[in-house]
Amino acid sequence: MNIRSVLNQSILRLLKPLVKILLNHGVSVNEFMGLVKRSYVEVADQEFQLEGRKQSVSRISVITGMHRKDVTYYRNKDFDASQEPETQFHNRAARVISAWITETEFLDVKGKASILPIEGEVNSFSSLVLKHSGSMTVRAMLDEMIRVSAIEFASSDSVKLIQTVYVPKESDAQRIIYMGDASSDLLNTLSINLETPEANRLQLSTAFDNLPEECIPELKKICHQKSTQLLNELELWLSKQDRDSNPTSTGTGRVRAGLGIYYLEETIDE
Numbered sequence: 551m552n553i554r555s556v557l558n559q560s561i562l563r564l565l566k567p568l569v570k571i572l573l574n575h576g577v578s579v580n581e582f583m584g585l586v587k588r589s590y591v592e593v594a595d596q597e598f599q600l601e602g603r604k605q606s607v608s609r610i611s612v613i614t615g616m617h618r619k620d621v622t623y624y625r626n627k628d629f630d631a632s633q634e635p636e637t638q639f640h641n642r643a644a645r646v647i648s649a650w651i652t653e654t655e656f657l658d659v660k661g662k663a664s665i666l667p668i669e670g671e672v673n674s675f676s677s678l679v680l681k682h683s684g685s686m687t688v689r690a691m692l693d694e695m696i697r698v699s700a701i702e703f704a705s706s707d708s709v710k711l712i713q714t715v716y717v718p719k720e721s722d723a724q725r726i727i728y729m730g731d732a733s734s735d736l737l738n739t740l741s742i743n744l745e746t747p748e749a750n751r752l753q754l755s756t757a758f759d760n761l762p763e764e765c766i767p768e769l770k771k772i773c774h775q776k777s778t779q780l781l782n783e784l785e786l787w788l789s790k791q792d793r794d795s796n797p798t799s800t801g802t803g804r805v806r807a808g809l810g811i812y813y814l815e816e817t818i819d820e
Contacts, residue, residue: 571729590614591624642683643716646691647700648785649682649795650711663711665704668692675709682795694724714782735810757814770813777811784809 572582594613599605607625611618650656650663655673658664666675668688679691692709695701700713739751761769788808789795 575726587616587620588624588627590616591621595625642686643691643694643700644785645682645795646679646695647711647714647716648789650678651714651782652786652789652795663714665708665710667708669707715778732810732812736812752809755814759818766815773813781809781811 569582591610591614594610595605598609598613600609607618607621610616610621610625614621650666656664656666656678664673666673666678668675670676675692676688679686679688683691692701695716696703696709698713698716700716701709701711704710739753742749743751743753791799791801793799
C-alpha cells in the first residue's frame, strides 16, 4: 500500500468540509494558502528542531519546501492579536455552567442547579460569573448565555439554568472558534496516535451506512442524552481536579485534558 497516496486521499477528505466552510465565509484560496504557509513555518520551527541546535531559516526551508524569503516573512510576521476573537470564551462559559451544577453554594437542597438572583455578593449569578469567567463581565456572560438558551429569566431579577452544556449558536463567531478548537483537538489526538502508537489516546467512533431516514431523529435523541450525561459526569470529576475550579487541588505540572464528542451523518447517493 502506498502510504503517500493514502495520505493524500485522507487530506482531500479532511479539506473538503474545511473548504466548504471557507467558501461560505468568503475566504479565498490565496488567503487560505497564506495561513497554510504560516502554519508550515510555525510547526517546522517549533516541532522539528535538531537537538541542541537553534532552528534556522535554511532548515525550515528544506523541511517545508518553501522559499527562504517566504520562511523569513512568515517567521517574522506578527499576527494581529487584536483581530483574533476571544478564543477562551467557550471555556469560560462552560466553566460557569460546570460550577453552577457542581458547587454547593449554587445548588438547591436536592443538589440541582439553583435559581440564582442576578445580583449579590454570594450565591448569585454575579458571584458565579466573577468567580469562574476570568475577565468576562457579568452582563456579557448573562447576554451570551440567554442568547444560546443556556439560561432563562425565572423572574425580573433571577435566572435559572436550562442547558447543562454550552453550545454556541450556529454561524456565529463563537461557533467558528469552537470548530477550530474541536478540530485541532481531534487532529492532535490522531497525530499522536500515528506518531506514537503506544500513546493509545482514546479514538472511538461507530457508524452504519444503510440506515433508513426514519430512525435518524431517535438516533440524534439517544446520542444527545447519552453524550450529555457522560460530559456532565466528566465535568463534575474534572472540576474537582482543576486548580481554577478547586484551588485546593494538588499536583505538579499543568495539563489540558478532556473528551470531545461529535455526531456524524451524511446522505449516500444510491
